[in-house]
Amino acid sequence: MFDFVVKGTAFSSENPKEVKSLKDHLFCISDKGIIAAVISPEEKEYSQIIKEYREQNKFYEYSENQIILPGFIDLHVHAPQWAQIGTAMDIPLNDWLHTYTFPLESKFSDEEFAKTVYSDLVSQLIANGTTTVLYFGTIHRAASRILAEICCDKGQRGLVGKVVMDDKEQNPDYYRDESTAEALAETEAFIQDIQKLAEKAPQGIYPVITPRFIPSCTDDALKGLGELAQKYDVHIQSHCSESDWEHNFVKDRFGKNDAMALNDFGLLTEKSVMAHCGLLADEDMQLFAKKGTAVAHCPISNVYFGNTVTPIAKLLHEYEVETGLGTDISGGFSPSLFDNVKQAVISSRMLEEGVDQNIESEKRGVANSRITLNEAFYLATAGGGESLSLPIGKLDVGYAWDAQIIDLVGKNTFIPRYSKEETLMNLFQKVLYLARPEYIQEVWIQGKKVHEINKRMTEV
Numbered sequence: 001m002f003d004f005v006v007k008g009t010a011f012s013s014e015n016p017k018e019v020k021s022l023k024d025h026l027f028c029i030s031d032k033g034i035i036a037a038v039i040s041p042e043e044k045e046y047s048q049i050i051k052e053y054r055e056q057n058k059f060y061e062y063s064e065n066q067i068i069l070p071g072f073i074d075l076h077v078h079a080p081q082w083a084q085i086g087t088a089m090d091i092p093l094n095d096w097l098h099t100y101t102f103p104l105e106s107k108f109s110d111e112e113f114a115k116t117v118y119s120d121l122v123s124q125l126i127a128n129g130t131t132t133v134l135y136f137g138t139i140h141r142a143a144s145r146i147l148a149e150i151c152c153d154k155g156q157r158g159l160v161g162k163v164v165m166d167d168k169e170q171n172p173d174y175y176r177d178e179s180t181a182e183a184l185a186e187t188e189a190f191i192q193d194i195q196k197l198a199e200k201a202p203q204g205i206y207p208v209i210t211p212r213f214i215p216s217c218t219d220d221a222l223k224g225l226g227e228l229a230q231k232y233d234v235h236i237q238s239h240c241s242e243s244d245w246e247h248n249f250v251k252d253r254f255g256k257n258d259a260m261a262l263n264d265f266g267l268l269t270e271k272s273v274m275a276h277c278g279l280l281a282d283e284d285m286q287l288f289a290k291k292g293t294a295v296a297h298c299p300i301s302n303v304y305f306g307n308t309v310t311p312i313a314k315l316l317h318e319y320e321v322e323t324g325l326g327t328d329i330s331g332g333f334s335p336s337l338f339d340n341v342k343q344a345v346i347s348s349r350m351l352e353e354g355v356d357q358n359i360e361s362e363k364r365g366v367a368n369s370r371i372t373l374n375e376a377f378y379l380a381t382a383g384g385g386e387s388l389s390l391p392i393g394k395l396d397v398g399y400a401w402d403a404q405i406i407d408l409v410g411k412n413t414f415i416p417r418y419s420k421e422e423t424l425m426n427l428f429q430k431v432l433y434l435a436r437p438e439y440i441q442e443v444w445i446q447g448k449k450v451h452e453i454n455k456r457m458t459e460v
């Protein structure tokens with residue numbers, strides 16, 4: 001009845017605040033890679049299922065020194081910027097784009113170069129436990145298609161955008177779309193191309209409409225992209241209210257904030273994911289909630305380029321905006337969502353107000369801004385799934401079997417437990433704070449094992 005059954009101890013978000021622990025549960029996976037049943041040791045069929053699937057050699061059992069987490073969902077990666085990861089973090093956003101990033105991205109006209117960088121990146125992200133990624137490519141249709149093909153080959157769920165930058169004043173001549181008409185035609189051709197490619201990818205490959213950010217696009221391009229989004233009902237991604245420079249640029253051009261301007265062009269939909277959003281006004285958040293548009297929170301990048309802390313507690317609880325997590329490679333230096341989970345908590349604690357608001361020197365910060373580790377984990381998993389409107393990010397019935405197996409005590413790993421009474425939720429916290437990529441023993445996407453540590457899964 002099931003394709004295979006997995007036994008192990010797992011953690012999965014119930015909602016933004018609550019994580020449930022599933023000790024020694026059985027995860028029964030269908031031939032489509034979907035979780036068809038989750039069975040606890042108390043249920044009467046538990047032993048029978050183990051016996052039956054063990055006999056058929058379709059039973060995977062993880063030990064008490066291993067735990068299962070849902071695969072992470074990265075809502076914001078600039079794939080070409082992998083080539084400059086961990087470097088060029090020294091200047092403000094707009095200078096950074098022109099000094100380092102546009103020259104690098106322009107090199108992706110070279111398809112061989114694209115193949116090398118994208119292949120390394122997709123492997124690295126999988127090894128870091130990331131099973132779904134919302135990618136910006138470059139302006140090049142061919143290189144962006146190569147990225148989607150590599151996701152197909154390696155089994156990663158990829159949502160990929162050919163970037164649109166058609167404004168002749170804001171973008172350098174060596175790196176922009178030739179014309180607005182060409183930018184729109186190339187985007188439409190890319191959508192059709194990727195939808196065709198997707199027929200061969202059971203884990204899901206999706207085209208994404210990708211205006212880089214408002215300053216890089218003409219009004220006609222933004223309008224045309226909104227129309228394409230409606231015609232093809234595809235995902236949309238962009239940067240929104242990230243930095244002071246960009247925020248003020250949009251205000252000068254349209255007399256309103258990014259969110260309102262993007263909405264005027266039909267670019268805020270249920271399938272939109274907007275990166276950063278550190279400078280959203282309350283009305284912008286309300287609009288996001290109304291439209292079902294999601295925020296990709298990039299806490300490491302925001303320290304370097306946004307100079308802001310995105311108000312996640314407010315987005316999640318006051319306005320109930322769909323929110324997930326992004327590395328923003330290479331605005332963020334780390335390919336790991338474990339690192340971004342930690343930074344999301346750290347940044348929110350820094351935004352928190354002083355202890356006693358009656359004392360003058362403690363009147364600082366923003367009340368109720370801290371988030372918990374559970375909430376940060378939600379962003380990296382279930383929140384990401386909701387943001388993309390896909391059944392991913394939870395270890396629950398109807399969701400894809402996207403999982404990472406964490407080794408607690410091995411040759412290169414050590415997450416200490418000194419008491420048998422230690423709760424599973426304590427262990428969960430230790431794992432999120434201490435796990436490194438070398439702790440991730442296996443990664444599964446849509447029921448298929450795509451990574452085993454120290455073993456090459458696909459030939460490049």
Ligand code: GUN
Binds near residue numbers: 097239
């Ligand atoms: N805004 C426009 N382009 C970019 C980019 O590549 N990275 C970041 N962080 N912000 C941007």
Ligand code: FE
Binds near residue numbers: 076
């Ligand atoms: Fe970005």
